[in-house]
Amino acid sequence: MTVKKITKADFTDLIEKVIASQKVYAPQAKGDKYDFAPLTSAGDMKLDYDVTLQPPKKYFIPPVETLLTFEVGGGYQSQFDEEKFVLLGVHPYDMVAINQIDKLFSDGHFDNHYMNRRTNATIIALDVVNASKNVFASEIGTATVKQGYDLLLTDIGDAYIAEAATEKGAALLAGANAADATDDDLAKKQKVQSDNELSLSKHLLKCPASDLPKLLEKAYDHPVWEEQAETCFACGSCNQVCPTCYCFNVQDDVNWDMKTGERKRAWDGCMLDGFTKCAPDHEFRKNRADRFRHRLFRKGKYVPYKLGGEIACVGCGRCVGACLPDIANPVNVYNRLFDDLGNG
Amino acid sequence: MSKPRVAIFDFACCEGCQLQIVNLEEELLNLIDVVDVVEWREAMSEQSHEYDIAIIEGSITREEDAKRLEIIRSRAKILIALGACATMGGVNKLKNNFDLNEVKECVYGDDASMPHLDTAMTKGVDEVVEVDAMIHGCPIDRKEFTYIIRSLLMGKKPEIPEWPVCVECKAKGNPCLWEYDQVCLGPVIRAGCDARCPSNGFRCFGCRGYVDNPNINAAKDVIDKYGLTVEDLKEKMILFGSTKGPTNE
Numbered sequence: 147m148t149v150k151k152i153t154k155a156d157f158t159d160l161i162e163k164v165i166a167s168q169k170v171y172a173p174q175a176k177g178d179k180y181d182f183a184p185l186t187s188a189g190d191m192k193l194d195y196d197v198t199l200q201p202p203k204k205y206f207i208p209p210v211e212t213l214l215t216f217e218v219g220g221g222y223q224s225q226f227d228e229e230k231f232v233l234l235g236v237h238p239y240d241m242v243a244i245n246q247i248d249k250l251f252s253d254g255h256f257d258n259h260y261m262n263r264r265t266n267a268t269i270i271a272l273d274v275v276n277a278s279k280n281v282f283a284s285e286i287g288t289a290t291v292k293q294g295y296d297l298l299l300t301d302i303g304d305a306y307i308a309e310a311a312t313e314k315g316a317a318l319l320a321g322a323n324a325a326d327a328t329d330d331d332l333a334k335k336q337k338v339q340s341d342n343e344l345s346l347s348k349h350l351l352k353c354p355a356s357d358l359p360k361l362l363e364k365a366y367d368h369p370v371w372e373e374q375a376e377t378c379f380a381c382g383s384c385n386q387v388c389p390t391c392y393c394f395n396v397q398d399d400v401n402w403d404m405k406t407g408e409r410k411r412a413w414d415g416c417m418l419d420g421f422t423k424c425a426p427d428h429e430f431r432k433n434r435a436d437r438f439r440h441r442l443f444r445k446g447k448y449v450p451y452k453l454g455g456e457i458a459c460v461g462c463g464r465c466v467g468a469c470l471p472d473i474a475n476p477v478n479v480y481n482r483l484f485d486d487l488g489n490g
Numbered sequence: 491m492s493k494p495r496v497a498i499f500d501f502a503c504c505e506g507c508q509l510q511i512v513n514l515e516e517e518l519l520n521l522i523d524v525v526d527v528v529e530w531r532e533a534m535s536e537q538s539h540e541y542d543i544a545i546i547e548g549s550i551t552r553e554e555d556a557k558r559l560e561i562i563r564s565r566a567k568i569l570i571a572l573g574a575c576a577t578m579g580g581v582n583k584l585k586n587n588f589d590l591n592e593v594k595e596c597v598y599g600d601d602a603s604m605p606h607l608d609t610a611m612t613k614g615v616d617e618v619v620e621v622d623a624m625i626h627g628c629p630i631d632r633k634e635f636t637y638i639i640r641s642l643l644m645g646k647k648p649e650i651p652e653w654p655v656c657v658e659c660k661a662k663g664n665p666c667l668w669e670y671d672q673v674c675l676g677p678v679i680r681a682g683c684d685a686r687c688p689s690n691g692f693r694c695f696g697c698r699g700y701v702d703n704p705n706i707n708a709a710k711d712v713i714d715k716y717g718l719t720v721e722d723l724k725e726k727m728i729l730f731g732s733t734k735g736p737t738n739e
Contacts, residue, residue, distance in 0.1 A: 200663040376708075379708045403685060
């Protein structure tokens with residue numbers, strides 16, 4: 147494992163070089179907010195961003211993708227993205243989310259479309275510089291991250307400490323004008339990380355995150371689901387901005403020749419009307435309250451069960467800001483349940 | 491197998507949705523490869539009483555239009571409502587909020603009493619006859635139009651979103667326009683437009699109509715949060731959201 151210190155100017159030069167040979171996606175300004183977008187000039191990257199509108203998930207699970215082309219009554223051809231790319235500036239909580247989806251999309255059914263993109267990606271993670279107004283990663287334990295990335299950057303003021311975790315990361319770093327990190331540099335990096343482990347906590351969870359699956363076991367019939375869902379638009383904004391939501395719908399469309407066509411996969415969301423509609427037009431989770439509960443059970447109980455206990459909310463806080471009626475905040479709901487059921 | 495015969499008819503509207511079909515340009519050749527267009531006033535001179543699929547554009551505002559629509563319905567196996575005027579009455583329904591005589595005089599002046607201007611409350615096509623498929627929007631989205639036509643020709647039910655515009659808007663990474671003081675109707679309006687207006691900085695005007703299950707309580711909460719009144723919201727909703735009679739809810 148290589149750990150280097152690289153000045154911000156030298157890092158910009160490095161990325162400028164990388165852009166010349168590979169596609170790079172990085173956080174950039176979008177009005178007064180930030181979002182990941184293709185980087186055309188290294189000067190446009192905003193590595194002190196607080197949070198992006200969309201998580202970087204979209205580079206692995208695009209909002210809409212073609213899975214295969216087919217011939218009606220004939221064969222099919224799977225479609226894969228082969229382009230290599232660099233994903234730069236991924237905050238730890240988003241990296242944790244990617245690590246989780248890696249497990250979910252490779253255990254059991256191995257999703258080639260997703261895993262192909264993962265293999266093609268070089269991920270440069272980045273410790274948080276400025277906390278967003280709704281982040282609660284410290285509460286979940288996702289304020290820092292130990293794995294999944296190829297390179298991890300930590301801003302120590304005048305420079306970045308860059309830790310290469312893979313050969314891909316080391317090769318990328320080898321192209322930079324950088325010095326070996328000193329003990330003093332590593333201490334500064336450690337300070338940034340230990341600060342973040344406490345300070346990314348704009349919403350305080352009243353119980354340890356690891357207790358959530360147990361808490362939810364008692365909460366299925368709690369009135370909070372009906373109460374909160376009373377003002378839920380079922381607009382799925384919470385799903386659409388979530389780094390760990392991965393549900394999708396698959397649809398076919400034929401071409402004008404009526405013989406060939408495409409099978410597409412698109413993001414879906416458990417909060418949406420019609421999400422559970424199946425043949426023959428039967429909808430088994432029709433009530434908003436049931437769907438509201440389902441979302442928080444997915445994050446706090448069902449998916450953790452698949453992940454060996456890891457909570458499937460990473461505390462990015464995006465859903466808190468995206469929800470117009472202010473009901474999406476998982477911390478508020480879990481705290482309410484803890485108050486009522488925590489000690490019972 | 492012979493190609494299905496398609497006829498396109500217009501009622502009270504600006505005919506902009508038909509224009510979107512004309513605007514398919516070279517894709518129009520693909521369309522007429524799979525269907526026989528037998529009547530389409532905006533694009534051809536021929537007429538026919540024999541067709542399998544009738545595409546209806548515009549709202550119904552006069553008794554004679556309702557009768558004409560009923561005859562079309564009786565001749566067609568499939569009837570499709572094209573665009574906001576047809577699917578829900580559209581902008582034309584604004585007049586239902588006023589005294590009809592006043593509206594007529596305001597619009598037609600001295601000619602208001604002429605017999606062909608004898609209009610009643612505006613109705614969407616489904617308020618007069620049974621509709622098999624709706625193509626929403628003002629104007630319609632060309633991609634959605636061709637998708638629906640192909641689906642119907644394959645004997646498949648087209649998937650029209652039941653969820654609101656926010657879904658597509660958030661997927662595109664747009665910041666919420668409510669945060670920028672715009673009274674966007676996205677949370678209650680049917681998606682399928684790829685959030686075109688909000689993606690270009692304009693609030694959703696509601697041209698695709700309400701989702702099947704809009705949450706009025708949530709809307710009330712949100713207008714309180716932003717210091718608005720029900721009247722403020724109604725003012726924005728009335729353009730496409732007018733009801734059969736005066737808009738009261």
